[in-house]
Structures are given as structure tokens and as C-alpha cells.
Amino acid sequence: MxxxxxxxxxxxxxxxxxxxxxxxxxxxxxxxxxxxxxxxxxxxxxxxxxxxxxxxxxxxxxxxxxxxxxxxxxxxxxxxxxxxxxxxxxxxxxxxxxxxxxxxxxxxxxxxxxxxxxxxxxxxxxxxxxxxSDKDMAQLVDEKVRILNTHKDNLIIDPAGVETLFGVRPDQILDYLALTGDASDNIPGIEGFGPKTAASILKEWNTLDNALQHAGEIKGKKGETLKNEGEKALLSRQLAKIDTAVExxxxxxxxxxxxxxxxxxxxxxxxxxxxxxxKDLGEEKKTSTPVSYHLVDDEPSATDLMKNLKAHQDVAFDTETTSEKPMLAELVGVGFAVREGEGYYIPLNGKLGKERALAILREIFSCKDTSFFGHNAKYDCIVLKNHGIEVTPAFDTILASYILNSNERLHSLDTLAAKYFGFTKTKTSELLGKGKQETTMDKVPIEQVSAYCCEDVDYTFRLKNLFEKELEERGLKKLYYDLELALLPVLQEMEMHGIFLDTKRLASIKDNVTIALDMVKEEIFQMAGEEFNLNSPKQLSDILFNKLMIRPPKKTATGFSTSQEVLEELKNNYPIAEKLIEWRVLEKMRSTYIDTLPLEVNPRTHRIHTTFNQFVAATGRLSSQDPNLQNIPARHPIGLLIREAFRPEMDGWSFLSSDYSQIELRLLAHFSEDKALIEAFSKGEDIHATTAAHIFGIALPFVTKEMRQLAKAVNFGILYGQGPFGLAQTLKIDLKQAKSFIETYFARFPKVKAYIEECKEVARKSGKAVTFTGRERAIPEIHNKNMQIRQMAERLAVNTPLQGGAADLIKMAMLKIDARLKNERFKGYMILQIHDELIFEAPEGEIEALKPLVKEEMENAYQFKVPLTVNCEVGKNWKEC
Missing domain, CATH: 3.40.50.1010 (5'-nuclease)
Structure with a gap:
């Protein structure tokens, strides 16, 4: 066929x-x-x-x-x-x-x-x-011609499908469009004739011509409209007709x-x-360069490998395991490479046996003269440590890729091999399978795993040679080695320590949230006058905008929107909208955190072990996944209850939270060198209250809580590049007042405005923004012809040195704190980093010594023109911090 x-x-x-x-x-x-x-x-x-x-x-x-x-x-x-x-x-x-x-x-x-x-x-x-996905095409459908909508799971529409979708046959589609018109093409159609009306007319009269001819027989307004607007229908048909006579x-x-x-x-x-x-190009996969990959599965080959590795200073390594989660993973084997095009793999499930293979690996990794490096090496180091092998990587190609290209979203070995060498690596799924057929690496034939792992270490070795040179050429070695790579073992320890979750307390919270959800749901059903599926946008839209006759503020391609933005707009006038917001918040808390967090508890350690990513956020911020502990709400009552379920595992221990105060605004004062802003921070003034006093033209003692809150939005709005329109939307004030606030702000802090313009100009000339540590973020969009994209780039140019600088600062503090905790032999340890905040778990007897240590190192991590302030809180659970 x-x-x-x-x-x-x-x-x-x-x-x-x-x-x-x-x-x-x-x-x-x-x-x-x-x-x-x-x-x-x-x-x-x-x-x-x-x-x-x-x-x-x-x-x-x-x-x-x-x-x-x-x-x-x-x-x-x-x-x-x-x-x-x-x-x-x-x-x-x-x-x-x-x-x-x-x-x-x-x-x-x-x-x-x-x-x-x-x-x-x-x-x-x-x-x-x-x-x-164009409905006009339905007029072409017949026994040979079908519509294939690849954007709807490859939906194929045949003649019967056209009739199901539109209520008319394919040969009637043209007349159908003549009646309904097509808003996307500005084809007028007939006033008041929607899809249902058009379909019913054609069902009764078969064609438009016949309907127009008998318009006088059609009762009511429909017949009258057809009579009066027949010419418009014929014009619309002419416009909608697809010309099939093009050369x-x-x-x-x-x-x-x-x-x-x-x-x-x-x-x-x-x-x-x-x-x-x-990688989707297909057969370009194998390069013409010959490779030499070896399975090391007997004593002679193991002895030769150990001699070979000891003779080389730089050795790439990679683990093969049974799980993507390092704290759950069992080691299957380890690969090594000492030059491009070579690879060696030692399996734990081969002829050598697990214990002998581990003994060989311990001997290999114990060599003090060898520098071991990997790709996403923190994962491998955690797995190896759980098997009694300690490694501190001397290089990590995933971190190097990120430092050199922080805007790139993908830094996987597969992506980089394709990008730099035009080579498509063997996919993990080719070994493990997919879906129900998926297996684990220990069940894959050893020869296949060996080839796969050797490929990994080979390309890790190739990438290191490339990245080392580029880091040197671009002046990024200090940032890479002294900050990012140095932080890797600190994050490794934090991940391995994990955090304890009181699952019984969380189960109690779940019961209360379930009751609250049911109560709110019943209130919504009472207001709606019927029960319906709250998770169905279509049903909800029908209730709000058809049954309750609420005037919809926004329409999407598929109907009236019921988004959070729309409900926020409606809530002041319609109580049901407020209740829907409340229900959605509770449901999100339940599904995202309360139901899923217990599933993340490690069965061996009985703690949750999140993964901290150093190579995701372009600003340099750390992110957290599996689970994301950085996003648990700190202000919502349910979010606070969830935090209450996180507590020290051992009796007599507490949490210590240490949080930078207004760090990005302090960095703004430092970089802009604005005297008024520096003076306010140096005097220890409440910067938001100070800003409120200036924009409202009143003395500081007369600033109200509401004024301070508004000034806070102004401070951060300007920080993130908001103009008058954006600020007006945020504060729900008129454009004139928003413009006045911004003008008053810049009149008081003139060097801030100059700094903002300087950041934009630097980005225009260099195509990047740079933090005080030298971290680079490429901003190629700064020259984009699309104004919205260009304005977004300008905001990034201003925000990156501040948010990225704050990220670098807390990383510096983490390194200093970690060194002191080890040197001074504290039992306590760092367990979480939530952007500008660090959380520690420690015996209560250490807290009084730990608090000033952490505060001192955070406040003195770097010397700025303004003092840094750190707030410390102690609690028996995360909520109390």
C-alpha cells in the first residue's frame, strides 16, 4: 500500500x-x-x-x-x-x-x-x-484522503470521523464553513450561526443552495437571517473553498x-x-575512529588493568547500577578509561565474583597519585561510598559543560557526545527496554553492559580534554575548581545524610486535609447547584459561564478558561471562584506533597534523600529533585504543617535554620554603589519601610504595614526589571501611580537606575551577564528582533548578577562552614539548602556553638560594601525554624 x-x-x-x-x-x-x-x-x-x-x-x-x-x-x-x-x-x-x-x-x-x-x-x-489541524481540510476527505492530526496522538479522520466531529458529511463541509464562518481567517459566515445550527440546517436541507432557496420555509430567526445574509454565506463559501487546480x-x-x-x-x-x-539522524551513530573496549573479568586482565591505571595520572570512571537514585542503587560494575578510544569494564556479577571485584576496585581507587574524574560524578561517588569505596573527583564533565554553557538545558553524556563529536551513544533503553519490558542493568548480558560503560568512559575522557582547555581560555578555572567542583563532596554528604520525615504525623495531616477538601467541595457543589468533576476544565467552565452566567474574562481556543489567573480575577465578585482556588491549593498540597513524600522515604535509611543539582539553573542556583524539597510552601498553613512533619530523627537533636536577609537587594546596593541604599543597609534600616517612606513622601515612623508591603513589591519589581505596566498589574494600581512609584524610587536611588542600564549595555556588547565570581550566562536574546524576547533578555541581564551572585555567595559560605564543622569535629551536619537558607541537624548541646559559627561564616563569606545579615532560628521541626 x-x-x-x-x-x-x-x-x-x-x-x-x-x-x-x-x-x-x-x-x-x-x-x-x-x-x-x-x-x-x-x-x-x-x-x-x-x-x-x-x-x-x-x-x-x-x-x-x-x-x-x-x-x-x-x-x-x-x-x-x-x-x-x-x-x-x-x-x-x-x-x-x-x-x-x-x-x-x-x-x-x-x-x-x-x-x-x-x-x-x-x-x-x-x-x-x-x-x-485545520478544519478547512475536512472538505477534502474521502475514501482515499484522510486527515492525520499528529498533535492529537496521530488522530486519523476519515469520512465517518468528519461526520462525528462536525455533524456533516465531508461534501457538506464547505457549506458548513459558509454558514459558521472561520474566525481564524476572518471569513464572516452568517450572524448567529454556530456549529450546531449549521449542522442542523444542512441535515434538513442537505446543501447551502437548497437552504437559501427554501429560506422562507425555515421558521424563526434562522430563516430570516438566511434570507437577509445569503450573499454573505455565498461569499464565505467562495473564500473557504480549497482550490485544487494549482500547478x-x-x-x-x-x-x-x-x-x-x-x-x-x-x-x-x-x-x-x-x-x-x-541522535535521531540514525546511521551516523558509529564513528570511523576505531575503539578498543575490554571486559575485565579474570585475574590476569584485572592485574594488567591495575598496572595500566597506575601508570596514568588521569583516569575517567563510571558506574553501572540498578537504579537512577544513588541511595537505592546497587553497584553492577565500573568502567575506566585512560585515553580516547579505549575503555575497560569490571563487572561485579562476572567470573571474578562480587567480593573480589570490589577488592580490585578498592585497590584501584586507593591510588593517591591518580586523579579520577567522571560525568555527573556525585552520583557515582555516592554509589561507591555505599559500597565502601571513597572517591573525590578531580574533574566532572557535566559541571564543566554547565559552567561553559549555563544556558543549555541538556548536559547529558548522550547530548554532549552528539554535540561535540557527532556521535550517538547507545541509549540506556536499548539495554534495559521500556515500559513493562524494562529490566535492570544487573540482568543485561555482561558483554552489552561492558560495551555501554566503555563508551561512557571513553566519551567522558574526550570531553575532559575539550573542556579543560576551554575553561582555561575563558578564565573560568577558578570558578570551576574552587567553587563548583569543591562543592560537589559537600552536596554528596548532604544527600547521603538526608532528612527524616515523620510519616505518622504526615498521615494525620492528610486526614485533616482530606476532611477540608471534602468540606470545600461540598460548598462548591452547593453554590453550583449540582455535583460535577472539579478536575474537568470543560465541566467547570460549563458550570461557571453557562449555568451560573458569570461573565468570562478570558477565552482559549477550546472554550472559556478556568485558569488560576481567571479565578483570581473573579474571586472578589463571585464566592465560588474563591472556593475553587482554595480547593485547588488544598488538592495540590495533597497530591504533590502529602501523598508522595512518604513514597520517597528510603527503606534502608528511613530518611528522604533529595538530589541537589548544580547544572540546571542558568543563574548558578542549586535545584532539588526526587523529591523537590525547595518548593514546599513556607507561608501557606498546610505547607507549614507539612514542614512540621520534617524533624530530627534522634531525640535530643534540633534543626538550625540560617537565612540571608534581603541578600539580592544588598548585592544591588554593592554593585550599584548607590550611597542612599548603602547607607540604609549600613544603618540597619528596614529597606522596605525606607522605600515606602520615600515613595509615599512620609516620615519613617508613619509607614504602615500595607505601605511596607507595597514598597517591598516595588523593590523586588525593580530588581526583576518590572516596568510601570508590570508593577501596576502586580499591585493592582493604575498605570500613573505605578509610574510615579518607579520615578520616585529612582530619584531617591539614582545609581540603581544607572546600574540597571549598565547591565543591559554590558549584555548588548558582550552577549552575556557575569556574576562577581566570573560565572557567565549567555544572553543572545538581547539582540532579538522580537521586542518581548528582547525585554526578557534585558531583565535577565539585570537579575543574573544579583540572583547568580547570591547563589555563588551561599556556595562560598557552605564550603567554609563544611570545613569548620569537620575541623572542629561537630557531630551536626548540613542537610538542606533552600536558595538563601541553610538547614542543619545537630545535637542540642552543639546548637549554641553552631549558631554563631554558621552566622559568622555566612556573613563573612565575601566582603561587600554593605553588611550581610543572617537570621538564625532553632526548632524541633522544620516549621519551627
Whole structure:
């Protein structure tokens, strides 16, 4: 069976442009639409393995013919964004390089070209799939032609499917559109005729012409409207009709996929920053460079390996384990590399046996003259330590990749091997399988695991050679070695210590939250006058905007929105909206934390062991996952109850919380050198109250709590680059007042304004923002032609030195505190970092000594022009801190 796939390329690109958040390449050019387009094509290729396919684009001046008929056709659409226009050209370049045929006919819209190709294709193909989400295409559906909506789980719409979706046959779709119109194209249709009305008219009269001819027989307003607006319906039909007579290639060979131009395509994807897609190219996987990978599974080969490793100063290592969670993982084997193209693997489940293999590994890692390095080495170090082997990595390629490219979201070995060497590594899923068939590494044949692990250490070795040079060239060695790499063992210990969760206390909290949820749900049902599914946006929308007749403030493509933003807007006038917000907050607390946290308790240690990521946030902040303990709400009553369930495991121990006060504002004072701001902090003034006094023009003693809260929003709004409009929205004040607040603020702190402009200018000239430690964040979007993207980049240019500086500062403090805790032999230890806050678990007898130690090191981690203030709290659980 021969099939032709016709892609609505213009539709794919527009959809991706609006659906995918800002993405840019290294030159700061937008790539979001192109990324979505390419990803959709790769998925289609993977799902259907097409042999014949064509991408169809709107031609230049594509609306010219229909505009000549109706001047308002698509007139409501704004001009195409410049950054979408050049992505469309790139999409054509991609098609050329990937061997994909494409069409763009001057003065012809993509719909008409698609229709013409489909009509001709019926002669040579058994099935034709129109890959689109455009409802106009339903008029082309017949026994050979189908719509394939790849954005809805590859939904295939045949003639029966058209009738199910629209209530009319494919041959009636054109008349259906004539009646309903098409808002997306500004086709008018008939006033008051929606889908149901149009379908009922056509069901009764079969065609538009027949309905117009018998309009006098149609009762009520419908018949009158048809009589009066018949000409408009005929015009709409003319506009909606797909022209199937466009000149397009007739030979089926034109539509056949060709072999891609691999080298050029690889270069193109690299240039766009689509490193994760390179592996989908397929057969480029194996390089021409020969490799020598060895399974070490007997005494002679183990002896040779130990001699070999001792003869080299730098050794890459990698573990293979049974779990992605290091505190649950059992060691399966360890790989080593001492040069590019080589690898050695020692299994624990081979001929040597587990105990002998571990003894060999202990001997290898005990060599003091060898520098061991890895990729995401903290994971490997935790696993090895749990098996009695201690390693302090001398280099970590994942951290190096992050320091060199903090804007990149992916730093996996797979991604980097593809990016730097054009090599697609063996996927873990190729060994372990997927879904129900997934197994663990200890059950995979040893020879396969050996090849896989050797590949890992080989490419880790190659990456180190690259990254060492680049760190040197860019002056980032000090940041890398003295801060990030030095912090790795500190974070390792924090993860291994973990934190104790009182599951009985949490179960009690769950009971109370469940009761509260049921009570709020009953109140909502009473207000609604019926029961419904609170998790269904469609049902909720129907209750709010149809049954209760609430005026909807916002509409989406699928109906009236019931988002948090909409409910916040409605809550002051409609009690049901306030109750819905309350229900959603409680439900989120229950599902996100109360139900899931007990599942994270390690069965061996009876503690929760989160993972701290050093290579995620572009600012340098640490993030937490499995579970994320940084996001547990500190102000919501339920969030506080959840925190209460975290407590020291041992009697006679307490938590100590140490938190920087207004650290980013203090850094702003330091970097801007604004005298008034420096003076306020030096005098120990409440900076928010001080700001309130200035913007309201009153003496400090007369500042109210509400004024201080408003001034706090001004301080942080300016810090994060908010303008008058953004501030007005945040504070729910008028634009004039917001503008006045900002002007008064800058009049009082003039150097702050100068500093903000300086940050933007530095980013424009250098394409990056830099923290006081030298951490770089590339901001290529600063030159983007799209104003919204450019303004976002300007905010990043201002915020990065402050938020990134605060992240660097607390890391410095962590290193100093950790050293002192060890040197002074404290039993207590650090267990959590929540951005500007550190949490310790310690015996009560140590708290009085620990508190001043932590405060001293945090406040003196770096010397600024303003004093740093740290607030310390002690408690028997996290809530009390």
C-alpha cells in the first residue's frame, strides 16, 4: 500500500511558534518554531516510516487572490513576526538538507497547494494523509484522503470521523464553513450561526443552495437571517473553498524522500542548538575512529588493568547500577578509561565474583597519585561510598559543560557526545527496554553492559580534554575548581545524610486535609447547584459561564478558561471562584506533597534523600529533585504543617535554620554603589519601610504595614526589571501611580537606575551577564528582533548578577562552614539548602556553638560594601525554624 503524507508546514510552524516558549541559538536568533516543526517531522517519520512526503508552505503574497474577493480576509492578523519569518526559511533549509520535498507556490496559500497535491496524488497513491489541524481540510476527505492530526496522538479522520466531529458529511463541509464562518481567517459566515445550527440546517436541507432557496420555509430567526445574509454565506463559501487546480508536480517521484545530506544536516542542527535531535539522524551513530573496549573479568586482565591505571595520572570512571537514585542503587560494575578510544569494564556479577571485584576496585581507587574524574560524578561517588569505596573527583564533565554553557538545558553524556563529536551513544533503553519490558542493568548480558560503560568512559575522557582547555581560555578555572567542583563532596554528604520525615504525623495531616477538601467541595457543589468533576476544565467552565452566567474574562481556543489567573480575577465578585482556588491549593498540597513524600522515604535509611543539582539553573542556583524539597510552601498553613512533619530523627537533636536577609537587594546596593541604599543597609534600616517612606513622601515612623508591603513589591519589581505596566498589574494600581512609584524610587536611588542600564549595555556588547565570581550566562536574546524576547533578555541581564551572585555567595559560605564543622569535629551536619537558607541537624548541646559559627561564616563569606545579615532560628521541626 503506497501512501503520501502532505504536511501543512505553515500550520506546524505557526502552532510551534505560539506553543513553545522562547528558544534561541547561540546567535540569539529565535528557534522555537523551527524546533517544533523539526520535532513533529521526526515524530511522524518514527511513527509512520513514510517513503513519500511533502512539506507545503504558504507562497509569497499567498492571500492576494482571496483579498481581491474580500478585502477583510485575514485582515485581523498582525504582520508576521520577523523571528517567525526567518524560521520559515530555515524550515525550508532543513527540508532540503533532510531530503524532504517541499512546495511553496507564489500567490497561493498552503491549503490550496495541499488540496491540489491531494487530488493529483489519488492517481498514484492508495492513501493520502493531510497532516494538519485545520478544519478547512475536512472538505477534502474521502475514501482515499484522510486527515492525520499528529498533535492529537496521530488522530486519523476519515469520512465517518468528519461526520462525528462536525455533524456533516465531508461534501457538506464547505457549506458548513459558509454558514459558521472561520474566525481564524476572518471569513464572516452568517450572524448567529454556530456549529450546531449549521449542522442542523444542512441535515434538513442537505446543501447551502437548497437552504437559501427554501429560506422562507425555515421558521424563526434562522430563516430570516438566511434570507437577509445569503450573499454573505455565498461569499464565505467562495473564500473557504480549497482550490485544487494549482500547478504542482505531477510525477510521484518528486514526493519521494531522499537520503539526507548528513554532514550538512548535522552542522545545521548544531548551529540551531538542537543537540538532542542529532541522535535521531540514525546511521551516523558509529564513528570511523576505531575503539578498543575490554571486559575485565579474570585475574590476569584485572592485574594488567591495575598496572595500566597506575601508570596514568588521569583516569575517567563510571558506574553501572540498578537504579537512577544513588541511595537505592546497587553497584553492577565500573568502567575506566585512560585515553580516547579505549575503555575497560569490571563487572561485579562476572567470573571474578562480587567480593573480589570490589577488592580490585578498592585497590584501584586507593591510588593517591591518580586523579579520577567522571560525568555527573556525585552520583557515582555516592554509589561507591555505599559500597565502601571513597572517591573525590578531580574533574566532572557535566559541571564543566554547565559552567561553559549555563544556558543549555541538556548536559547529558548522550547530548554532549552528539554535540561535540557527532556521535550517538547507545541509549540506556536499548539495554534495559521500556515500559513493562524494562529490566535492570544487573540482568543485561555482561558483554552489552561492558560495551555501554566503555563508551561512557571513553566519551567522558574526550570531553575532559575539550573542556579543560576551554575553561582555561575563558578564565573560568577558578570558578570551576574552587567553587563548583569543591562543592560537589559537600552536596554528596548532604544527600547521603538526608532528612527524616515523620510519616505518622504526615498521615494525620492528610486526614485533616482530606476532611477540608471534602468540606470545600461540598460548598462548591452547593453554590453550583449540582455535583460535577472539579478536575474537568470543560465541566467547570460549563458550570461557571453557562449555568451560573458569570461573565468570562478570558477565552482559549477550546472554550472559556478556568485558569488560576481567571479565578483570581473573579474571586472578589463571585464566592465560588474563591472556593475553587482554595480547593485547588488544598488538592495540590495533597497530591504533590502529602501523598508522595512518604513514597520517597528510603527503606534502608528511613530518611528522604533529595538530589541537589548544580547544572540546571542558568543563574548558578542549586535545584532539588526526587523529591523537590525547595518548593514546599513556607507561608501557606498546610505547607507549614507539612514542614512540621520534617524533624530530627534522634531525640535530643534540633534543626538550625540560617537565612540571608534581603541578600539580592544588598548585592544591588554593592554593585550599584548607590550611597542612599548603602547607607540604609549600613544603618540597619528596614529597606522596605525606607522605600515606602520615600515613595509615599512620609516620615519613617508613619509607614504602615500595607505601605511596607507595597514598597517591598516595588523593590523586588525593580530588581526583576518590572516596568510601570508590570508593577501596576502586580499591585493592582493604575498605570500613573505605578509610574510615579518607579520615578520616585529612582530619584531617591539614582545609581540603581544607572546600574540597571549598565547591565543591559554590558549584555548588548558582550552577549552575556557575569556574576562577581566570573560565572557567565549567555544572553543572545538581547539582540532579538522580537521586542518581548528582547525585554526578557534585558531583565535577565539585570537579575543574573544579583540572583547568580547570591547563589555563588551561599556556595562560598557552605564550603567554609563544611570545613569548620569537620575541623572542629561537630557531630551536626548540613542537610538542606533552600536558595538563601541553610538547614542543619545537630545535637542540642552543639546548637549554641553552631549558631554563631554558621552566622559568622555566612556573613563573612565575601566582603561587600554593605553588611550581610543572617537570621538564625532553632526548632524541633522544620516549621519551627
Amino acid at each position: 503506497k501512501s503520501l503524507f502532505i504536511i501543512d508546514a505553515s500550520g506546524y510552524l505557526h502552532r510551534a511558534y505560539h506553543a513553545i516558549t522562547s528558544m534561541t541559538n547561540a546567535q540569539g536568533e529565535s528557534t522555537n518554531a523551527l524546533f517544533g516543526f523539526v520535532r513533529s517531522l521526526l515524530k511522524l517519520s518514527n511513527d509512520f516510516k513514510p517513503t513519500h512526503l511533502v512539506c507545503v508552505f504558504d507562497g509569497p503574497e499567498s492571500t492576494k487572490k482571496r483579498k481581491a474577493i474580500y478585502g477583510e480576509y485575514k485582515s485581523h492578523r498582525p504582520p508576521m513576526a520577523p523571528d517567525l519569518a526567518y524560521q520559515i526559511n530555515w524550515a525550508k533549509d532543513y527540508c532540503q538538507l533532510a531530503g524532504i520535498p517541499w512546495l511553496s507556490v507564489p500567490e497561493v496559500e498552503a491549503d490550496d497547494t495541499i488540496g491540489s497535491v491531494a487530488l493529483l496524488g489519488k492517481e498514484d497513491f492508495d492513501h493520502i494523509f493531510l497532516c494538519t 504542482v508536480p505531477r510525477e510521484s517521484a518528486f514526493y519521494q524522500l531522499q537520503p539526507p545530506s548528513r554532514e550538512n544536516l548535522l552542522q545545521f542542527l548544531n548551529q540551531m542548538g538542537f543537540h538532542s535531535m542529532i
